Amino acid sequence: MATLYINRSDIQLTLESQTLRIEQNGTLKNRVPLKLIERLVIQHNITLDTGLLLKLAENNATVLILSPRHSRRVALMLGPAHNQAAIRLAQACQVSDAAQCQPMAQQLVISKIKRQQRLLKQALTQRADARKPLLDGINHLQTILDRLAQTTPDHATLRGHEGAAARAYFQAYAALMPPSFGFTGRNRRPPRDPINAGLSLAYTLLHSDAVRAAHMAGLDPMLGFYHRPSFGRESLASDLIEPLRPHVDAWLWEQIRSRHLRIEHFHHDGQACLLGKAGRDTFFAAWEQHAKHHRRWLRIQSAALAKYWRAQGTPLLADPDDEEE
Template sequence: MGTLLLDRADLEVRMDGQALALYQQGARYSNVPLKLLERVIIQGRQTRLDAEVLSRLAEAGASVLVLSPRQSRRIALVLGPRHNEAAVRIAQTGRLSDESFCSRWSRDLVRAKVSRQVRLLRKARRSRPDARKALTDGIQTLSDSLGRLETGPEPAIPPLRGLEGAAARAYFTALRSLFPPALGFSGRNRRPPRDPVNACLSLAYTLLHFDAVRAAQIAGLDPLIGFYHRPAIGRESLACDLVEPLRPLADEWVWGLFRKEILTADHFSRHGQGCLLGKAGRRHFYAHWETAAPLHRRWLRQRCARLARTLRSEGAQWLEDPEQEED
């Protein structure tokens, strides 16, 4: 199973031995063994669970993401116990002042992201000759940016952000040609997303970020300490770093939802300036997300494990064996 979605009104979660017992309007309708769970996503109105449930989920290594019922905005994130090895976090913090490391790390992230953006636009061009001009223009601009990343000197982070931003504008200008005009997608917008495509992109990026935080913590990394996205109050900056190369994969997946008419405009409603994905649409969204998510989750696990291995040897020198310390 891996992921449990709680998206029903008036839902209560209780413990029953080694399983979660799910009740709706007082009637029990399902059991979910704890051992099957890695993550729980709560988006239903009036979902109730007590401290025992949260404690048992944490002990079982399951993470909990709480989203607002309508806007799909993150409200809370509950993780299990931290990895108990300090060496990785010590070295991770030390690397913040290593400009060369931060520049290489950041360049590699942006290069991977732009490469995947180019790949998506090229793939789309083969199946959408009607959008060939817009896609070709985007491919050319992104390829130029990629060339500067691959052949130029190692860039400092501020110019790199400028290059990434310019590439993103060209990319989304090309990407909008893939969606029907009726969806109103004219480029990336958020807080709130103003059209169905952006509503899905925002939710997909939120779920990617959740998995990145979880993967970082399991590997012994501190999700708050990033090297491209610098530490900031209330932001898991390392998770923001890790998500960047995965965004084009999420973009392609969202395109597929609309191309295959898994989601249509009828699954959305307007609320003020925002566009909301309704409950029926969320059911389709999450079901298909879980079929695609293993790919990016495996990448996150591998990338975090590799970074942790690199840092562990550096941080270990700061940790003395207590039995060898002098009085």
């Protein structure tokens, strides 16, 4: 199964028997068997017929529509819901119990911070010139991990620890980036530099994969155990991607370091930094190779959570590094 990215205008997508037909300005460009498409990602103004959408939904394919300019998610179409409603009922009962959620939430935050620290330690072996900021970040994260190992914080305090860890981590992460990219820390809506533009797009794609994995496992993506249910937010998907964010950060650093993504791939429009078409082509091709591991991990974890919430057993939130192929 594969992801099909549509990253140009004047494209027409139509259904031809069991095949997706791709035309540009009336000229046939390609045909793709529908059975090979697991997800369709659209980031431009195109034309497609509803018969194609119906067939994609029947095949449990995901359709993700991104803003042509800012790479924000506009819409996400999923296939039919899981038939076992008992899973979602059990999930709703569990996530409404703060005492049940706290151990899982704390484990999740610890896992994420350990991944962040691991990335900085690995970077230290390759970037002796950034030794001080990297060591400062590593030590700061260790202090937070030590606190979490000794206490059982409430939800607000846990969020505070995660936020403090993120600030220390991204301050160290910034030392890995070329000064010309202007990255000094995380910002969004809109991202104001190339690194934040790349992170925002990658996190958007990752989050849509988490929504799909939860949906396919019979879970409600809106009901999370760490990110509390909130209007318009798929909180469980946000939970699922937390331990994977440092893997995405490492991947983006590699794209910058290897010059697969370069400063000329980006441009500014007001305060927003945008990834141009050539950059998106490069980004999507590299992302698809990287995404295989995290998609497998998301499927495994979603199935484990569904099983746990029905049986009220051990959550089994595995380390994503243990699932590498």
